[in-house]
Amino acid sequence: MITPRISPPLRSAAVRELFGIETTMRVPVGTPPDDLAEHVPTVDPAYVFDPDVTLAILSGFAHNRRVLLQGLHGTGKSTHVEQVAARLGWPCVRVNLDGHLSRLDFVGRDTVVVRDGVQVTEFAEGILPWALQRPVALLLDEYDAGRPDVMFVLQRVLEQEGSLTLLDQNRVLHPHDDFRLFGTANTVGLGNTSGLYHGVQRLNHAQLDRWSVVATLNYLPAQRESDIVLGRVADLRTRPELVAAMVEFAALTRRAFAAGDLSTLMSPRTVISWAENIAIFDDVARSLRLAFTNKCADDEKPLVAEFFQRCFDADLDIALPATA
Template sequence: MKTTFNQIFSNVLELKGKTLTDVATMPQRTLQALRREAAAQVMAKLSTIRTLRIEQEKKALEIQAAKVGMSKKKPSTVELEPTKSAKPKGQAKKFSLAETFGLNVPKSVTITLNNHNPKHPLVPKADPNYVFRSSNVSDLCTFLQLEGETFMYVYGPTGCGKSSLIIEAAARMGIPLYVVTGHSRMETPELIGTYKLNKDGGMDWIPGPVTAAALEDCWVLIDEIDLLDPAAVAGLNGVTEGRSYVVPETGELIVPGPNFRIFATGNTSGAGDKTGLYQGTLQQNLAFMDRAFTAEFAYPDADVEVGILEKVAPTMLQEFRERMVKFANEIREQFINGQIEVTLSTRTLVRWARTASFYKAAWANAKGAPEPMLHAFDRSLGFRAEKESRQALHEVYQRHFGTI
């Protein structure tokens, strides 16, 4: 700085036609005036430099801010703006449990749902032969009426009527239902929403079934949820409480409708399969399972199951249906005890009854045709068993049907 002042002072002297050697003989007042002029010039220069420096720093900051802004551009779309919330389109409707589900209860026992929307394309088609079981319907209706409950987990053996209860209930009550089947490689975005390629080559974010149901204020069923990686399932923790949630990819805040419900089914309680009967199932995250209203379903009581067979195979002799159910219960026991690797679910019983009725009618006048019941049994279950097990199955079959 000293150098700068001396240089400027020299310049000032030079402009006045003087040199540094003149300073010694110069009157004090003139010298002070020249010094003041030089100092003013130094100050002006310093001020310019400071202004320039400030400008430069500002610019640098702006560039930096812009860079930060750019790198934050993606997260900045993650601002909590309530961009999507459910607009309930359904109406309130009261359902009598006796009329809607055919249960043996007074007509005055009812349930009111607020998202009855029978014209919605996602309302499942009702199966008129479906037999509702009072204990299962009771679990479902309790869950639906409980305040603050959004998530119901139903578990039980294969083909006992878990998924079908939710589907048939949605069908009878006119509730739109998204159905998705879980698998071991399923990730949370598959349920919440993912980016998909659009026809212009760009990417569009498409809501997954859970978000779609949240926005349409309806139901979603996730089947076989215990096949999923627990970490993927735990990604739904917030959603299962019915709270609003942010889609990380878009920043959209999803506000579920008040009638949004998540149903999940599995063959295990979520604590892992200790029996080894259900391969591929995984122990689920405790915090996730803790959010569920949980129900365990079993195969129907014998009289109910005979009633189911009566609906699907009305031409079959009642005695056949009764023997089928007795036979099924014996096979189930053998399966649980690990004596046989296949089981006879309600699903298989229904298939067996339908197939046997079909053969019986088709071969009514055919000479030398196979025995319809056994022929249908092999095609419904027998051929799925190992050779030795099939032998064992046929022996049990003979015990139950040999006398007919």
């Protein structure tokens, strides 16, 4: 049975109206088939879109481009794709390419099932052939951490009209008209050069070249990051000055990491966790310790305390262990 297109015919909507971005681009909007409705992400009305990255993602949906988002952790790469899909009414399935996802998991395998009291062997589709045949946006999360045997399965699929050959089944699967493919990665195929991302692989550049759009989403300007935190944590919306100081503190940790003075940094995700902790504990310093300071090496905590003093004009109890 062929899965129908998304709400045929798709309605064309202006990006300016949907996302508030000044452009003449239009994108398809529709309603998914009933069996895929649960895969449409939930709209987050407080989500703040980065214009350049949003346009890159929209080119994937509107023009069937293969879009790879690259950037540091916690910047919201995967969420960005999901929130665009949510506003387009497009089913989106997110798969984490961790080191344990094998080729058989990804493509499928023969399994033994019981039919009419008799054991028979059937081919169970993996997520890739399942998504390829449906009006689904497949999001490959942590793309640069995928195993080589999994990555090479994608070689042909990454082409705009690329098909998938199931050798065990002697079948060639052609992509559904509304199938879309996205990926997110912390690196651009160079491996763990920063020391932050253990487990990522050096990528085959012949495959990397098949991604037709590559966008970068790194840390946002301070005001935009503050807007995101205020949008996500309603309890702090009456305290914008506090959130501005938190974002300033996060920026100091990022500069210290770049200079080699800290071995970890505060991502926007961590800032949001810190804000959520403040809503729970009503204590800025304690919330910071629970969200970030306890992740730092002991010899780096005095520098973290110095940053806290600079941003909040208060002392941070870093509770260093007693020396022998």
